[in-house]
Amino acid sequence: MLFALLAWRMAIKEREKEPRIEVLSAVGGGLITGLAVGLAVLFLQKSFEESQKYATWRASVEVAESIPGFAPNGRDIRGINFSGKRLHAADFTEADLEDSKLRDADLDGAVFNNANLRGADLIGANLREASLDGADLEGALLQDTNFAYAIVSPKIEKAQVNARTCWPPTMRSEMLEKVIVMPAYDKNGVKIDDMKDGLKGGQRFPCPLRKE
Numbered sequence: 001m002l003f004a005l006l007a008w009r010m011a012i013k014e015r016e017k018e019p020r021i022e023v024l025s026a027v028g029g030g031l032i033t034g035l036a037v038g039l040a041v042l043f044l045q046k047s048f049e050e051s052q053k054y055a056t057w058r059a060s061v062e063v064a065e066s067i068p069g070f071a072p073n074g075r076d077i078r079g080i081n082f083s084g085k086r087l088h089a090a091d092f093t094e095a096d097l098e099d100s101k102l103r104d105a106d107l108d109g110a111v112f113n114n115a116n117l118r119g120a121d122l123i124g125a126n127l128r129e130a131s132l133d134g135a136d137l138e139g140a141l142l143q144d145t146n147f148a149y150a151i152v153s154p155k156i157e158k159a160q161v162n163a164r165t166c167w168p169p170t171m172r173s174e175m176l177e178k179v180i181v182m183p184a185y186d187k188n189g190v191k192i193d194d195m196k197d198g199l200k201g202g203q204r205f206p207c208p209l210r211k212e
Contacts (some may be wrong), residue, residue, distance in 0.1 A: 125145050
């Protein structure tokens with residue numbers, strides 16, 4: 001770049017030195033091209049290293065059975081199967097978990113504030129003291145899910161629930177007006193009445209129907 005600038009200045013002030021100017025311009029242009037290529041190579045190398053780190057991190061998450069305090073920290077977690085994992089106090093704040101698999105996961109104390117959980121499979125999951133403030137649970141599968149002491153978002157339209165969905169004691173009936181109530185059966189195959197305490201689509205804590 002220095003050579004290119006020098007050539008330009010000489011072109012204005014010293015017209016009689018055109019051959020020298022051409023040489024300097026060619027050298028400067030070559031240096032600029034070389035610099036651009038070098039930067040591109042460094043960028044690609046850095047991107048490859050970051051991709052390798054992410055792939056290693058993702059593989060570790062997928063095979064782990066227990067990750068207390070798990071937090072994606074901005075990483076893409078779409079497509080990871082969290083079913084059956086122990087994720088106590090995990091931090092999924094504002095995470096994109098649409099259509100994610102969290103079936104039977106132990107999420108006691110987890111934070112899902114403002115997270116996207118549309119269509120997520122949370123069947124049988126333990127969210128006993130979780131916080132779902134502002135989370136979008138539209139269309140989520142919440143059969144047998146435990147929300148005993150959780151902060152539950154009102155965004156649960158079209159969510160699927162059943163008689164064994166356990167809601168916090170403060171759960172209001174009007175919040176369940178637009179949920180889809182699925183049938184539930186006891187161990188003998190007898191259909192369970194989901195209106196034991198007057199709540200449509202589940203029970204308020206304590207939830208005796210979960211103890212069979």
